[in-house]
Structure formats: C-alpha cells, structure tokens
Amino acid sequence: MPLTLLPLPDAELLLDPRFLPPSAAEAVFQELLETIPWRQEPIKLFGKAVMQPRLTAWHGDPAARYRYSGLSLEPQPWTPALQRLRQQVSEATGAEFNSVLLNLYRTGQDSMGWHADNEPELGLNPIIASVSLGATRRFRLRPGAGMAPHAPVGLDLPPGSLLVMRGPTQQRWQHALPKTARSVEARLNLTFRRII
Ligand SMILES: O=C(O)CCC(=O)C(=O)O
Numbered sequence: 001m002p003l004t005l006l007p008l009p010d011a012e013l014l015l016d017p018r019f020l021p022p023s024a025a026e027a028v029f030q031e032l033l034e035t036i037p038w039r040q041e042p043i044k045l046f047g048k049a050v051m052q053p054r055l056t057a058w059h060g061d062p063a064a065r066y067r068y069s070g071l072s073l074e075p076q077p078w079t080p081a082l083q084r085l086r087q088q089v090s091e092a093t094g095a096e097f098n099s100v101l102l103n104l105y106r107t108g109q110d111s112m113g114w115h116a117d118n119e120p121e122l123g124l125n126p127i128i129a130s131v132s133l134g135a136t137r138r139f140r141l142r143p144g145a146g147m148a149p150h151a152p153v154g155l156d157l158p159p160g161s162l163l164v165m166r167g168p169t170q171q172r173w174q175h176a177l178p179k180t181a182r183s184v185e186a187r188l189n190l191t192f193r194r195i196i
Pocket residue numbers: 101103112117130139157175176177189191
C-alpha cells in the first residue's frame with residue numbers, strides 16, 4: 001500500500017497502515033524484542049532524575065550522536081533486523097536515515113508525553129519515519145505553542161504501519177503516546193531519523 005497524505009493543516013503527515021504484511025510485522029516484532037538491548041533510562045524533569053515510563057534503545061551510524069532530554073546517547077550498531085527495516089523505510093520514503101530510536105511500551109501504563117522532535121541535531125524540517133509493531137495504540141497530535149486552535153487528533157497505529165512526519169510538522173505540532181486504561185499487549189515503535 002502507498003503512503004497517503006493525511007489532511008492536517010501546517011503539517012505533512014503520511015500513513016501507510018499496511019507497510020509490512022502481518023506475518024512480517026509479527027516476525028520482526030519478535031526478533032527485536034529478543035535481540036535489542038532494551039534499557040529503562042532516567043530523564044531529568046525539573047532537575048530531578050525520573051525513570052522513563054517505557055524501555056528504549058538507540059541504534060545508528062557511529063557519528064549519529066544525539067542529545068535527548070539531557071541525555072547524550074551513543075548509538076549502538078545496526079542489527080540485521082534494523083538494517084533491513086531501514087532499507088525498507090528508505091525505499092518507501094525516498095529518504096536516508098542514519099539512526100533509529102526504539103521505544104517499547106510494555107503495557108498500557110507505558111507512554112510518551114507531549115513533545116516535538118525539534119532538537120537542533122535534526123535540522124529545521126526533519127523527516128521522521130515511524131514504524132509500529134505489536135499492539136495497536138493511539139498516537140495523538142495537538143497544535144504547538146503559537147498555533148491556531150485545532151481539535152486534538154488521534155491516530156490508531158496498527159502493527160506494520162508506517163507514519164511519516166515531515167515538512168513543518170515538528171515546528172507546528174506536538175505529539176504523544178498516552179497511557180491507556182485498556183489492557184493491551186506490548187507495542188514497539190521505531191522512529192528512523194537523520195542526525196546532521
Ligand atoms: O511511539 C510512538 O508512536 C511515538 C514515539 C515518538 O514520538 C518518539 O520516539 O519521538
């Protein structure tokens with residue numbers, strides 16, 4: 001299936017809900033669960049170290065160093081599964097990526113708060129390609145500071161889906177992966193990025 005442009009003002013958001021066929025999505029989900037060195041990292045919140053409510057990993061080319069919420073992350077090397085996914089994502093988007101941030105949401109209580117991926121290392125209008133595996137969770141978007149009001153947007157991201165954020169999306173919008181009270185299995189998300 002092709003990537004389809006979603007109608008959101010001041011954003012370029014494209015979705016292919018079936019980027020990977022179900023069997024391939026399930027296979028790579030299991031492979032990543034078993035082969036990625038998952039860690040729970042602290043972040044600094046108002047000067048205090050707090051554990052992130054999810055597990056993470058950071059892989060990429062050796063030069064793709066990244067500062068994220070007060071952490072300086074050294075990338076781990078590409079694994080065969082990550083290399084394959086990077087190649088497939090590049091073919092689908094026509095873009096090159098030198099790193100990938102992985103997030104593992106173990107239960108509905110794991111989450112990611114409101115933010116924009118607007119770190120200087122990503123450049124002004126970055127392309128970020130997000131692959132989702134495992135349980136379907138709802139991804140949310142809301143206008144950033146200084147933007148015209150807009151109702152919050154919710155997007156269910158099924159396993160094997162590819163969501164592309166590019167153009168002004170990170171300058172104009174924020175996104176989050178909220179907790180859910182529903183009982184859900186683990187979800188794994190990969191955001192392919194280009195660190196400049
Ligand atoms: O889990 C998701 O879908 C979002 C992850 C995200 O926003 C990020 O890694 O910056």
